Amino acid sequence: MSKEQPSKIRAVDVDLSSEKDLETPRTAHLQKRFKMPSTKVRRSKVRAQRAMKHEEDKAAANSKLKDKGIWSYDWRIPLQALEKCSQCLGSGAEVPAASLPSIRRFILGEKPQYRQVQVKDIPRPQVWSASTFTAYVEHLTQSATSRHMNRYLYAEGQSHVTIVESTLKMLFTHSSLRGHLTIRSFNEALVFFYKHNMISSVRMFFTLMEKLHMDTSAETFNIMLRGASSRKDLHNFTFLLRTMITKGIRPTADTWIALIVAVHSKAAKLCIVRSMRERGFMDRRRIVKSVLSHLLPPEIVSYVESGRNIPTLFQDLDRKYEPGWLSVSAGNQMCQKLGENGLMPEALEVLDLMVDRGCLPDKVTLMIFLGHCRRQRDMGGAKQILDWFHSMYGLNLKEDVLDILFTLAWRSCYYNCCRVIWRVACVHGAVSYRMQQLVMRSLIRNTPEQPQTRAQHWMKSIGKVVIGINLRTTHDADDLGMGLEIMKKLVDRVESGIQRAASLRLAKLMLVQDLEAAKQFDLNGVFTGLLDKALDLDRKWGLGNIHSAKSTLWKVQNAIKVDVIRKGKNPLQSRGES
Numbered sequence: 001m002s003k004e005q006p007s008k009i010r011a012v013d014v015d016l017s018s019e020k021d022l023e024t025p026r027t028a029h030l031q032k033r034f035k036m037p038s039t040k041v042r043r044s045k046v047r048a049q050r051a052m053k054h055e056e057d058k059a060a061a062n063s064k065l066k067d068k069g070i071w072s073y074d075w076r077i078p079l080q081a082l083e084k085c086s087q088c089l090g091s092g093a094e095v096p097a098a099s100l101p102s103i104r105r106f107i108l109g110e111k112p113q114y115r116q117v118q119v120k121d122i123p124r125p126q127v128w129s130a131s132t133f134t135a136y137v138e139h140l141t142q143s144a145t146s147r148h149m150n151r152y153l154y155a156e157g158q159s160h161v162t163i164v165e166s167t168l169k170m171l172f173t174h175s176s177l178r179g180h181l182t183i184r185s186f187n188e189a190l191v192f193f194y195k196h197n198m199i200s201s202v203r204m205f206f207t208l209m210e211k212l213h214m215d216t217s218a219e220t221f222n223i224m225l226r227g228a229s230s231r232k233d234l235h236n237f238t239f240l241l242r243t244m245i246t247k248g249i250r251p252t253a254d255t256w257i258a259l260i261v262a263v264h265s266k267a268a269k270l271c272i273v274r275s276m277r278e279r280g281f282m283d284r285r286r287i288v289k290s291v292l293s294h295l296l297p298p299e300i301v302s303y304v305e306s307g308r309n310i311p312t313l314f315q316d317l318d319r320k321y322e323p324g325w326l327s328v329s330a331g332n333q334m335c336q337k338l339g340e341n342g343l344m345p346e347a348l349e350v351l352d353l354m355v356d357r358g359c360l361p362d363k364v365t366l367m368i369f370l371g372h373c374r375r376q377r378d379m380g381g382a383k384q385i386l387d388w389f390h391s392m393y394g395l396n397l398k399e400d401v402l403d404i405l406f407t408l409a410w411r412s413c414y415y416n417c418c419r420v421i422w423r424v425a426c427v428h429g430a431v432s433y434r435m436q437q438l439v440m441r442s443l444i445r446n447t448p449e450q451p452q453t454r455a456q457h458w459m460k461s462i463g464k465v466v467i468g469i470n471l472r473t474t475h476d477a478d479d480l481g482m483g484l485e486i487m488k489k490l491v492d493r494v495e496s497g498i499q500r501a502a503s504l505r506l507a508k509l510m511l512v513q514d515l516e517a518a519k520q521f522d523l524n525g526v527f528t529g530l531l532d533k534a535l536d537l538d539r540k541w542g543l544g545n546i547h548s549a550k551s552t553l554w555k556v557q558n559a560i561k562v563d564v565i566r567k568g569k570n571p572l573q574s575r576g577e578s
Helices: 030-034 039-066 076-088 102-106 131-143 146-154 162-172 175-179 183-197 199-211 218-230 234-246 254-263 266-278 285-295 297-305 310-321 328-340 344-354 363-376 378-395 399-411 415-427 434-443 455-464 484-496 499-519 529-543 552-558
Strands: 519-522 565-566
Touching: 039 266, 039 328, 076 146, 076 234, 076 254, 076 266, 102 162, 102 519, 131 162, 131 529, 146 499, 162 175, 162 183, 162 199, 162 285, 183 199, 183 519, 199 218, 218 234, 254 266, 254 285, 266 285, 266 328, 266 434, 285 297, 285 328, 285 399, 297 310, 297 328, 328 363, 344 363, 363 378, 363 399, 378 399, 378 434, 378 529, 378 565, 399 415, 399 552, 415 434, 415 455, 415 529, 434 455, 434 499, 455 484, 455 552
Parallel strands: none
Antiparallel strands: 519 565
């Protein structure tokens, strides 16, 4: 790659008439579907500008609150330290991909080996050695449980993350295991602590490495520098960088990239990139990808609004940096910025180009587009996005994805969609806190008077419509019943306003029974197919004015059926997702 490239990353004017004809994009039908009226585009742009102003104000306030002197705001100090260090020590060698810690697996979304299990169920090595110790630490840091399943795996007040933290502290401080500690295992632990914002544990492990005279690597410091830069903590970033240089450890390209993330100013970022180019860092494709992922997304909206199009931008960058500069992270951030400003067709163009260039979209991509649909209350668009991802890459039903879909259906007042999403989330152990609170508030809503508005009808009945995966009996001997008799009893008590204490107790028992469905049932069907049927039924209900014309019990009886099947004997065994 030529070193005579411009120091500033910007697009140049290109004759659009010479642009070659492009193939029909994969998302052509979606681009037409998401074309927004100009009024909605303007409203989206105003919201995006307000959000950006809020972030700038928050950053300014944080910088004042954390002001500990010139290190807290002057980005030139760490930049000068890096430039001086590169002259004295030279540029650090790039870390091989195989030695990078598990943060790559978190970013790439690779599935953990131990999921929805207790920490004590992760097998310990029979014979301890450096390799088995590191492998066990990796299994601990990569294990995961959803918030929903955490309540059944651990006692009240405990969580999977805090138990992993205490287990790691016990392992690294145990005298009999001291001879098996490795720098890779320390790096794995540091990544876990930063991921969950456990800063005190980071300090403890860094001090422990100092006491044990561990040969700290550049990647160890880069992990800590990334943690400081993600919080825009320039003071701690400068402190860690100086400590790194004092120890004689050469900063790598990742160290420079962490500094780009730590600063707010676009001019400062470009100055850092210029310095990186002068030292040859921009000759590496991985570094170019990472740098562009931080610089390009904030400028994509102004580029499109100036009259240029997305394919022209990508062709221009191909000429500047050679093909291969695009990364999944950069593509996702561009889609996010475009969607926030109401430019959904352009965001889908970026998605097409990502696929064409081998950057396969991930769960973050799916959540970005679902988030755009939620802002516009477009359940039909969200269903099309789900279908597209399901046909191209399959679909993993995670808590955050189901939470977006549920809140979208809730805001759209879609009874049947909420029922499907709620019950699928229950059997997958993926009910978010927000979903649980929304359903519980509606379930116990005491409305003896006749509702007048659609919103009042909705809050009166939606909780009773979605709940009830297995209404054979409750856990309370006083409330035994069969099927709809239990629901009828709850509806009568809540809507009449009598026996308030008894109705609250019954509602909570029914909610707990649904939340425990993950231990007993699996979904008997395909989620996307059920959601499609639910959306059609909701549209029919909307045309028939079902919200106010029919009673709560009628809605419960006539809502879509979501079939479940009983699981095997091991209720917490990991299972495939629909």
